Amino acid sequence: MPDQHLSQTTEPLDATAPGAGDKTRPSGTALFDAVVNLCKRRGFVFPSAEIYGGIRSTYDYGPLGTLMLRNVKDAWWRAVVQERDDVVPLDAAILTNPKVWEASGHLATFTDPLVDCRSCNERSRADHLETDETGAPVCPHCGSTDLTEARPFNLMFKTFVGPVEDEASVAYLRPETAQGMFVNFANVQTTMRRKPPFGIAQLGRSFRNEITPGNFVFRTREFEQMEMEYFVPPAESPQWFAYWCAERLSWYSRYGIPEAMLRLRPHETEELSHYSSGTADVEFAFPWGWGELEGIANRTDFDLKAHSEHSGVRLEYFDQASGERYVPHVIEPAAGATRTMMAFLLAAYDEDEVGGERRSVLRLHPRLAPYQVAVLPLSKKPELAPLTDEVLASCRRRFVCERDETQSIGRRYRRQDEIGTPLCVTVDFDSLVDRCVTVRDRDTTAQERVPVDDVVAYVAERIGS
Numbered sequence: 001m002p003d004q005h006l007s008q009t010t011e012p013l014d015a016t017a018p019g020a021g022d023k024t025r026p027s028g029t030a031l032f033d034a035v036v037n038l039c040k041r042r043g044f045v046f047p048s049a050e051i052y053g054g055i056r057s058t059y060d061y062g063p064l065g066t067l068m069l070r071n072v073k074d075a076w077w078r079a080v081v082q083e084r085d086d087v088v089p090l091d092a093a094i095l096t097n098p099k100v101w102e103a104s105g106h107l108a109t110f111t112d113p114l115v116d117c118r119s120c121n122e123r124s125r126a127d128h129l130e131t132d133e134t135g136a137p138v139c140p141h142c143g144s145t146d147l148t149e150a151r152p153f154n155l156m157f158k159t160f161v162g163p164v165e166d167e168a169s170v171a172y173l174r175p176e177t178a179q180g181m182f183v184n185f186a187n188v189q190t191t192m193r194r195k196p197p198f199g200i201a202q203l204g205r206s207f208r209n210e211i212t213p214g215n216f217v218f219r220t221r222e223f224e225q226m227e228m229e230y231f232v233p234p235a236e237s238p239q240w241f242a243y244w245c246a247e248r249l250s251w252y253s254r255y256g257i258p259e260a261m262l263r264l265r266p267h268e269t270e271e272l273s274h275y276s277s278g279t280a281d282v283e284f285a286f287p288w289g290w291g292e293l294e295g296i297a298n299r300t301d302f303d304l305k306a307h308s309e310h311s312g313v314r315l316e317y318f319d320q321a322s323g324e325r326y327v328p329h330v331i332e333p334a335a336g337a338t339r340t341m342m343a344f345l346l347a348a349y350d351e352d353e354v355g356g357e358r359r360s361v362l363r364l365h366p367r368l369a370p371y372q373v374a375v376l377p378l379s380k381k382p383e384l385a386p387l388t389d390e391v392l393a394s395c396r397r398r399f400v401c402e403r404d405e406t407q408s409i410g411r412r413y414r415r416q417d418e419i420g421t422p423l424c425v426t427v428d429f430d431s432l433v434d435r436c437v438t439v440r441d442r443d444t445t446a447q448e449r450v451p452v453d454d455v456v457a458y459v460a461e462r463i464g465s
């Protein structure tokens with residue numbers, strides 16, 4: 001089989017390729033509305049339990065959202081765990097001993113300041129209120145300035161473990177995944193024979209009873225986090241903090257967010273959490289302004305010391321060779337998977353014109369797109385089915401693929417563009433003769449003829465890592 005197609009140098013698809021449509025790309029509220037609308041219409045994100053009227057700011061991930069969210073988490077996993085020697089994974093329980101939250105400070109301090117409006121009885125976050133011309137804070141629901149004093153509101157969801165609902169059976173849904181990694185420090189360090197610097201990484205659901213959730217999946221009460229605790233010798237913590245800030249910022253660009261939409265914002269001293277000696281947020285230019293995607297914190301030895309004191313179990317590193325003993329400091333990059341997925345969608349959404357027709361296109365990084373490949377028989381005629389099946393079977397071993405055979409080929413290309421599928425492979429009647437298929441590129445709409453036996457290698461080269 002001639003190798004001419006593979007011998008061409010093909011760059012991996014550039015997810016940020018501006019395409020013809022840059023000038024017409026919506027922004028601000030129009031962009032937000034377009035993405036939220038697309039998410040619902042194309043099966044990315046649905047309001048939770050919609051048939052019952054939903055539940056405020058809670059969402060279910062549809063088929064395409066499930067695939068994409070998984071890709072976001074896989075991309076993080078590859079960069080933070082799989083491609084490294086020094087990070088090991090963990091999957092800790094969501095419900096755990098409540099003493100964990102006492103030691104971590106969450107029971108006492110994981111609060112937001114809350115005010116009640118005496119006019120409409122709505123509750124709001126005191127630190128998110130706008131003020132009127134006299135400087136008085138204003139209720140965002142009814143505009144009244146008749147508000148109560150701010151008081152702390154704990155964000156942890158409380159529940160009961162077992163059949164008796166009393167104080168002794170109280171438990172909390174974890175508000176972050178981090179503590180599972182601190183309490184397992186000694187288990188992981190000894191079973192995996194690790195010496196600092198090393199990290200423990202975890203992906204999973206967290207729950208916060210947010211007072212003012214909103215902006216679609218930006219702030220929800222149930223969300224997914226991607227966190228890593230990197231344990232280092234205390235003297236090395238400043239350099240590792242700088243290292244992880246740079247590393248994590250570059251991950252977002254690597255997966256297609258233009259640099260102009262990203263920034264690293266160091267926290268002011270008064271903003272720092274109780275455990276942190278330095279924090280910087282990776283922020284994204286959301287349609288309403290800059291918002292956090294990930295916080296990178298130097299948590300010092302706060303957590304290991306707190307859990308040592310509360311549990312009575314020493315959590316430290318002992319170097320047998322040198323006799324050195326110390327409590328490692330911790331650098332924590334903590335990201336949100338669901339919020340980050342939304343940022344990738346906002347950055348990727350574009351509108352342009354192809355062949356005189358308007359199209360919406362998600363210029364997602366190929367690894368984040370729900371499907372990497374769509375296989376399209378030119379018609380539903382049975383003659384095309386065996387070769388279509390063959391192409392699909394070979395592509396499916398490596399990529400997530402969709403078969404789409406209804407409506408005109410142009411309509412099908414548009415449909416795939418709108419959900420971000422980077423490559424469409426079309427099986428036509430010539431394919432039965434020359435065993436070649438047409439591969440079409442989402443961003444440039446350029447088409448290339450590729451031998452069936454080379455399709456998998458061709459796609460792998462085009463989509464990169």
Ligand code: ATP
Binds near residue numbers: 217222294295336
């Ligand atoms: P914010 O200031 O936005 O409330 P945070 O500083 O409390 O966030 P962290 O505790 O640092 O957030 O959590 C790490 C990451 O988890 C955040 O950067 C964000 O991406 C994600 N995250 C936190 N809270 C939520 C939420 N309610 N909904 C969705 N994602 C969230």
